[in-house]
Amino acid sequence: MNQDLIQTFIEETEENLQVVEESLLDLEQAPADQELIDLVFRAMHSIKGGAGLVGFEEIGELAHYLENILEEIRQAANPKLPDDIFNLLFAGIDLIRQMIEDNDLTAKSVGRELTELKKAIKHYQLVTQEGSSDEQTIQQQTGQKYYKINLKFRETIFETGTDPLMLVLELEEVGTILASYLNREQVDDLFHLNPHLLLMNWTIFLESEQSLDKIEDIFIFVKEDNQIVIEEISEELEQWFSGGEETEKLLRKEEFISNVDLDQVLAKQEQIGESLFLQSKTTKEETGQADKQVRNLHKQKRTETIRVATDKLEGILNDIAELLIAQSRVKELATGIVGLDRSLQSEIVNSFQEVDKLIRRVQEEVMSASMIPIGDTFTRLKRMVRDIAAEKEKDVKLVISGEDTELDRKIIEQLADPLKHLVRNAVDHGVERPEQREKLGKPPTGTIELDAYHQEGSIIIEIVDDGRGIDKEAVLAKAKEKGMIEQESQLDDSEIYNLLFKPGFSTAQEVTDISGRGVGLDVVMSNIKDIRGNVEVFSEKNQGTKIKIKLPLTLAIIDGMIVRVGGERVVIPLNSIVEFIDASKQQIKQVEGKGLIVSIREQYIPCMALNELLQLEGSFNNLKEEPTGVLIILKDDQKQIAVQIDEVIGQEQVVIKNVKENMGQAEGIAGATILGDGNVALILDVPTLFKLAKRLKVG
Structure with missing residues (x-):
């Protein structure tokens, strides 16, 4: 099997599984949404078709089982969807995803799970068909219907990886092909034949119990770009299959029947007609006609795209x-x-x-x-919230906004695990059980909000819950008990919350499969620092918690200002700079217990020499007595600090090189860059610089 074809199948299947999972989660909240039902069905149908194309029978068979459940939902007049349906569908997509991720496309390692799931699906369908109401089961079709299907595919269809014969073979799954006629008039002779172009058209006569919708679904992914015409001819069987003048007249109107083959076609049509009861077995369905057009109302605009590794x-x-x-x-x-x-x-x-x-x-x-929306990462968390809430007997709603916000692919990849842990913590530790929430005067359903937005050249991601909040006293007591801080330590709110991210810290009363082992949040902090991010926590007891993550747009290149500090050159990210001020013209004062401050336009800003803050080699200026050089006002959200440097060299775009492997996690340093003269300059990490200044009692 062509490896490129397999890789394409894997990528498309992963995308379709994501569509199925997200849509099922939405469908739980809106079970009568026909558009969602159709979306899930089409995605699963695509997985089945792709698996058949590359020969992965186990995936195709499982997708077929799941598709049958979805078909039952589609055909129900007023679907009522119990949890059992969703549990089976989620189990199925989990199994397909596991086979894809483990590169076990023939299901060798999941054979037992696959067998058990198929048994469960069969059992569910049997019980449903025997004991459920008409609203929950497929409306049974009585008698046969007859269809004429004209297929004229565009000449370049092979370039899309679509095999028209696979679509024709799928017709056999929904009925009996009575006749199939091939028009070869456009095919060149052997010496001029282009094997990359499809120049043949088909006319197919099909007998089936299925509705027109079911037949159309087979071609749903190619109908837009190709000439696919499907007609029910149940009422005109005698004209089509008599083999006489009426049949000839109808066939001559068809561009898909070659004049050369017309006599043979007439003879075959007559032969088929003799074996048929020339009467309509059923009437067309009188209900559900409006639902047939749903899919046509929400077609996405096609865009010219190409996959790039x-x-x-x-x-x-x-x-x-x-x-x-x-x-x-x-x-x-x-x-x-x-x-x-x-x-x-x-x-x-x-x-x-x-x-x-x-x-x-x-x-x-x-x-x-190389930037992608964060929406996919957010929506993947819906399933996790659903499962954990069910396990913990909680009612939790996940609200997502800002899903179109784009980040560097590498940042999103490294952000996935920290986000998963923070949201899991919000469900497990944050949101209370319904009865507890009602006692506190809250609605029984807890809410977790995920939001992403741009702010001053950075990306902000917020995880907000309306749960029990963080007990600051309990955190402080646990930190003292563990010896993380001195017994007499007095910490403000942000310092207390930062203790949660220390290795081994946990206030959980019990260890569960979800959280409470005292590990995780330190890894969250480490992973976010690896992508030059920063974490802030805001909380109020019994009201909720907000975790704010600030991230750079990219990990590769930034606009920076190169400055000289003593004998070193340092790069400051341009989006963190407010203004430059001549230090010699400023009055800098000492505030007891707070350090130095400078008054700028009646605003007092903490002040410190950058070489002292970073402990760089070089002369220390006496800012209070004889301030020299330049004061750079830096910002981090609403906070500001003035740092003294010796000289501003100039603005330049610089390449960020990671220094963690050689220097460890150096506070205040985001990385390094190579300057034009070949020397290395450190790049400041402004958010952690503020934390460093606070610890050194600046401001």
Whole structure:
């Protein structure tokens, strides 16, 4: 089997499983939503078809079993969906996903689970058919229907990976093909034949108990781009199958029947007619006609897309990063040349500006291609919330917003586990049981909100619950008991909440499968710091908790301001800078127990020398007595701090290099970059710089 074809099947199946899972979660809340039912059915049908195309029979068979349940739901006049249906469907998609993730496409390691699930589905269908109401079962079709199906696929259909013969074979699953006629008039001779083009058309006559909708569903994914015409001819059987003048007249109107083959077709039609009862066995369904058109009302616009491996995009970004470093080096050399020949200055500056524009444009386009919406990551948590809430006997609603917010793919990949743990904690520790909530005057259903939005060049993600909140006194007492802080320590709210992210810290009374082992939140913090993120916690007892995660847009390249501190050059992210101020013209004062402050436009801002804050080598300026150099006002949300540096060198786009492996998790440092002269400069991590300043009693 072609490996590219298998990989395409795996990718498409993962996408379809996501659609099924998300739609089922929505369907639990709106069981009569026909659009959702159709969406789930189409996605499962696609999985079944794809599995058949690549020969993975076990996946295809399981998808077929699940599709049967979905068909039952679709055909019900007024579906009432018990939990059993959803449990079976979720178990099925979990099993397919496990086979995909474990690369066990022939189900060798999950044979027992697969057998048990199929038994459970059969048992459910048997019980439903024997004992449930008409609203819960498929409306049984009586008698046969007859269809004429004209299939004219576009010539380039093979390029999409679709095999028209597989679609024709699917017709045999819903009925009996009475006749199949092939029009070959457009096919070139052998010497001019193009095997990549499909130049043949079919006319098929089908006998089936199924409705027109069921037949149309087979071609639902190709109907938009191809000429697919399906007609029920139950009322006109005699004309179509008599083999006489009426049949000939009808066939001549069909472009799909070759004139060369017309006599043979007439003879075969007559033969079929002799074996049929030439009367209509059933009348067309009189109900449910409005539902047939639902799928046509919500067709998505087609876009020109192509799949690109993420490692190729990463390779391009790495090359752009190296190009930026090389460009910085050339700039450095050009400066020397300009110094020798002033006549070249204007030309060189203009040339570099053009190169800067081009590099930035290419970088932004590639970064845009590698960024994806966070919505998929959010919606995957719906299933987890559902399952944990059921296990803990809680009623929890997950509300999602900002799902279109885009992040670098690498950031989203590393963010998935921390988000999962934080949401799981909110369900397990945060939201109370319904009876507890009612005693507190709350609605029995708890709410967890997930939101993502842009803020000043960063991405903010918030996890908010309306549960019991964090007991600050209990956290503080546990930290003292464990020896994490001194007994006489006095901490503010943010410092207390930060204790939750220390290794081994837990206030859980019992260890469960969900949480309470004293591990997890420290890993959450570590993972978020790895992607240069920052975590803040806000909580009120019995009211709820908000966890705010601040992340960079990308991990690769930033706009920075290069400054000199003593003998070192440091890069400060541009979006963290408010303004530059001449330090020598400012009055800097000492506040008892708080450190230095500077008054700027009647606003008092904490102040400190950057080399002292980062413990860099170099002379320490006496800011209080003789302030020199430049004060840079930095911001982090609503907070501000003034840091003193010796000189502003200039703005530049810099490539971020990870230093964690060599330096560990250095507070205040986001990474490093290589400058044009080949030297290394540290890049500041402004949010943790604020925490460092607070610990050093600045402000």
